[in-house]
Amino acid sequence: MTPIKTFGIMYRFFHLLLLFLFISCGSNKSKLSDRNYFNRNYFYNDSLKVGIDFDKNIQFREASLGKEKELKQVLKSNNISSKDLFLVADAKENGIEMYFFYQNAQPLVANFKNAKILVSVAINNTFLFEKQKGKRKVLGLVKTNSRKDKNFSVFVNDLLNKIDIDSLNTNKMSYVSIFVKNFPGIHPNPLYASKKLETAPLKSEKGNDDKFQFLSTVNASMSNNKLYDSLLLDYEKERKQNFNSLIADLSSKEDVYKDDLVFGKIAEIAKENQVIMLNEDHYYPKHRLFAMELLETLKANGYNYLTLEGFNSKSSEKESTPNYKNGIYTDEPYFAHFIRKAIALGFTVSGHENFEKGVDRELGQAKNIVKILEKNPSAKIFVYVGHSHIEKKDDKDKWMAEYFKELSGINPITINQTVICADTKQDLTLIPRKYLTDKTKVKSSADYFLVNNLKPSLKIIYPNVEFKKTIIKDKKFSDYKNNKVLVEIVDFKEFDLMKNLAIPIKSFLIIPRNETINFELPIGTYHIFVKTDDDKTIYDQAIIVN
Template sequence: MTPRKTFRIMFRLFNLLVLLLFISCGSNKSKLSEYNYFNRNYFYNDSLKVGIDFDKNVQFREVAVSNEKEFKQVLKNNNIASKDLFLVADAKENGIEMYFFYQNAQPLSANFKNAKILVSDTVNNTFLFEKQKGKRKVLGLVKTNSRKDKNFSLFVNDLLNKIDIDSLNTKKMSYVSIFIKNFPNIHPNPLFASKKLETAPLKSEMGNDDKFQFLAAVNASMSNNKLYDSLIVDYEKERKQNFTSVITALSSKEDVYKDDEVFGKIAEIAKENQVIMLNEDHYYPKHRLFAMELLETLKANGYHYLSLEGFNSQSSEKETTPNYKNGIYTDEPYFAHFIRKAIALGFIVTGHENFEKGIDRELGQAKNIIKILEKGPNAKIFVYVGHSHIEKKDDKDKWMAEYFKELSGINPITINQTVICADTKQDLTLIPRKYLADTTKVKSSADYFLVNNLKPSLKIIYPNAEFKKVIVKDSKFSGYKNKEVLVEIIDFKEYAFMNNLAIPIQSFLTIPKNSEVAFELPIGKYHIFIKTDYDKTIYDQDMIVN
């Protein structure tokens, strides 16, 4: 699956995420649930080797035991402890609650029946059953809220048959489903999602496969990240081999622009052109950083609109700052900084994503950009997209830029920063198409190609701010002296306004030392979260840096 196809799937599924329930992360979460994986109604625990293929109406929720007395009594009578709990699910349409427990047991004899009902309480509408294979035993405590459910016993027997021990249905599980389930659109924990993807019970093919793509996208949200660095080194290796010598040879050309010259050249282009389209690779914060730095140049040359792929501006609050409701890409801190700066400069930030069913996505995107021109024919628009949407000519597919050119009569200037990777002395190198048109290594019709070797840093975002060292102390950190934790820094004003919809200004990984976590921040007020790869929040406090 190619990157653009995977991210197309990601975008569609991410917008459905609010319809899906996910396991919450309370402090009483069972340790056995750490290796739970979900794909809609299919469940699998890789550590316990237990799979359950539920009915279509099942919903998963927090892994915690009910406080009802009859539940506790049944568990006590059958020597089941709360620590044995690994899954809680509801069949809400039927009013049924399900609790699943795991125990190691004595191996079964060859003739022993491995599934049976232990408790059938028709007064309280509660069943307890067990299923065992070898040493692995699963116990299910099932209760219905319907007093007259004649089919309840049939439901329990059917459920018993759906439990598989030592068997994974690979057709029911995918990296897409793991990403969607563990990377929700409201304040996700990318460290937790990364662990779930990395340890998923699925085979990963070599090369640019689904596992890599989702891992890279999730880890791009976290700086100081060795896993991300290793993924990107492999991702760029072949292109650097192909292009480093080519770009080095071109660097002496007068019309190949480097560092500050890049902004000067784009200023010239912006004066004479109404639409500029820049693409990104969704794994790269540095691509968002360049787009952000380009805003002042475009604003000075009459650009007033910023149109973003995958961006949803239909949230209930007035758009004054980026938030998690904006879509799949804005949860990365540097994308959020990009939007913050656009708003501060007075850009009208909008989205051109096609949400209309039955219309080609590329055509729909082009039409949505044209709607800006219908309101103001002379409007100057900065269009920011992923990968191939900027292509004005392609032998296989017809992309947004080609539709836009045909329908609007405007030939957009396109800049591609996804194709070329090269080791250069410069942070930025802008190359006109004429120097790369004849090489078979470049698969793009873009007008210009950008080599982007920027190094994202919070000091670039706040160039005039005074930074101070911050030390956060907490006894809970002592349990993580050899493990990475995720530190999220949120601007206090944004957090006070939007709470869990607020996107961090910085997210990074670190290992606590002596029950301390140290970092630098500009003088100001913030809210700090520190989280684990088990999706547990171990620090949640306001902070003033002065």
């Protein structure tokens, strides 16, 4: 392994600084800010039980006083320590800086709230105020850069009213908002997002699986991941109990196909049919791996179009596909490998997501797929979607596949790999619908059901390339010898072309051994990132494996 010169490090770092509303790096950062959560203009810290519903266009920054000598003098004279700081925010349009501090105080009468302005420093255009409920006290130091701001005192009093103590606004804070805020579309840190979701100040009610879905989606992109394994263990438990014995009984049937015979059967189907639809769980890399392995079979039987749910195919001349602009599903390395192989085989890759306002999503998706046939009536199309979009008949809802069948006059062959989980000796088992007609167990109209027990591995992606042990070393790693870090491996050609838009070929969690991290890679050139769960990038270099 030979280190080589890196490109675009400062550009990428600057981009990340702009991207996150809350930036958690910095040696002077307040420890009280560790539990800060943000949803656009809404803030909540669950350890302090403090929420603030700010006006629009607020900007949050590192919880640090910096070198503000004048502010420190005001704090000192009012017995406020810099260690009490938990939030810094700017209303730049108004030229206002805000610093918030937390103290435990002598308790007030139960449920009694006290709010008042303590100090008004006219010379420095600074207000110091406090708000207290019970023993919890929030102090705010607000400064304006405008000496003639007549509305400044109104702003401060309004801000006092927006501070809630011992109260969470659940309309402003949800798992969806935490996911969106901490899992951005461009080069996210899934380890950091996972921590924010896992420690979110929300209760996960039974039957409400938002937390599971977002945690699973975020963790799906990181292998060697105990949390992801535990999430799936619980998710699959009931279905395995329902299906294990049934699938074991069916395995002896002549028309139940296993491993390589699965591809032989689908080849027969592909010869006689113009459209095949395959679904996935969005947090299963093994589903993308099967889709990728199916491409050669489909290509050999005349398939030349691949259309994907939630995929944006628009890229500039300086961007190759896949990249982070293509959509949230492509963030996961094996989805990206799936797209790379499709392009390498000559497939036309496009998205069929519906973005037309006022049009039912399922109908809009079907219309977009039909457009391929309008341009090329003989096109053979591989449609890849999530969950129920492949349903051609459903007692409650009308899905994309049913709309497509009506609009095109083509009956697509549908393969469902999301319904059945079972422990099998085989990696793949393909079962015709006739064996799974019991609606109490299988609520799907699919033509075939796939039991997918593939084990994703980079050696499957690069089958004919030599792998070598790789060691990266950095003094910063020793600070995390008791904590897992995220290692992202990016193909150097893609990184050199697209910088932070390039999707890793592999992402995995590991606990460093003192100053080193060891792993295997195929011979080649790569750019390596190592990230932490507090959203720091502690390694950002290119290497050659030879």
